[in-house]
Amino acid sequence: MSTSEFKETPHIKPNGAEIAETILLPGDPLRAQFIAETYLENPVLFNEVRGMLGYTGTYKGKKISVMGTGMGAPSIGIYSWELINVFGVKNLIRVGSAGALQDHLNLYDIVIAMGASTNSNFASQFNLPGHYSITASYELLEKAKKAADAQGQKVHVGNVLTSDIFYNADKTAAMKWKEMGVACIEMESAALYLNAAHAGVNALCILTISDHVFRAEETTSEERQTSFTKMMEIALELA
Template sequence: MPDKPVPAVCVLDPDGDVVRHLARAGTGYRHPGWACYHTEMWVVEVDGLEIGVVGMAVGAPFAVLVAEQLAVSGAALVVSITSAGRISGNETPPYFVLIERALRDEGTSAHYVAPGEWSYLAAGLKDKLRNAFGQNGIYVVTGSSWTTDAPYRETALAIKEAKRRGIACVEMEAAALYAYAAAAGRNVVCLAHITNTMAVDGDDFEKGSDNGVNVSLAVVSAVATAILGSP
């Protein structure tokens, strides 16, 4: 295996839609030097920016494991885009939520930071992203999420409480990724691709054209440009 660094900008793609699309369409290539537990990295160029994408790292422990490996392999920025269920909000799916804080209803974050209720997007990154999306027509709202380890234990009572608190969505990685980023001093940005309203309809996981791949990559490009500058 060659000793080759990964791209400066890397994406966690828990659903695997992006990596499957790149492999099927032939628009990316498999990174020959990526060595991480049960994963492959596909590399694609978007707007002159090389982006590495790792698929299927589902859940907080796995996502943080991969993020740690990305950092030591050369990534300067990790962007997580996961599908999520909408809890509150009037927008019509699919759309994106830039997660500014995540409720810590998982176990991994406690291994990185002291116990607490929330994990947060770093203030410096939040400031840089304030106007990142309006110019390219991508629909992104800012909000909070609920990170769970147990999607089948999202009880009606818990969902009602999350809605009362104005939580936008539920997902499985953000709280741990932000805790890791805070502890390690790494650049991590988490977005939720809101595809469903808690999986109550047959089309609830529909992401739109091409499974949302191109718009997701456009979001990553906008995030990277805002934080790292133009390629």
């Protein structure tokens, strides 16, 4: 169990409330609130700075936290760094949405990010003498796959793209990633995996397909906030 012990940062102020060693990280803070109110027993609000809601409660007798991270590598980079290095979080599971690239992926399909390709420059801060392969924690990946199997949930495991760009001026970029077998596009996984790897802790991203890049298919903002429950239920088993 991680405890805040009245620690705080410019972005997280728990006022002495506990932050568990395992935390779910949706991009949308309202999704964090939904998870806390739907699944956790006795959830306690530990953060509301900048509206980035965070809660700690109990799930099947185990302490677990959930907190929004905002969109993009810089935002999840800030929150994950502080959770790891200030509050002692050991297992960080992003539960987010993604745009499908591959033809076999459909709305509401679940993708577990084994690796994260990226067009971000986030890794440059580590001054590595080469190209680092950005991957998930195998420990969490294995547990997530087993949890999905136990729940009868079909999941796709593979490579995703963490992009710094939502509206890309290069209209050929998505097809190039598709041709390399990348499953889907999102905006946070690579930064989370890099921060976790550098600190020696575990990270995993579980994604629900919210739209398809090459087909006119998409979910609504309300659906993304409250109906992506299958990935939430897989992630909660990792506590």
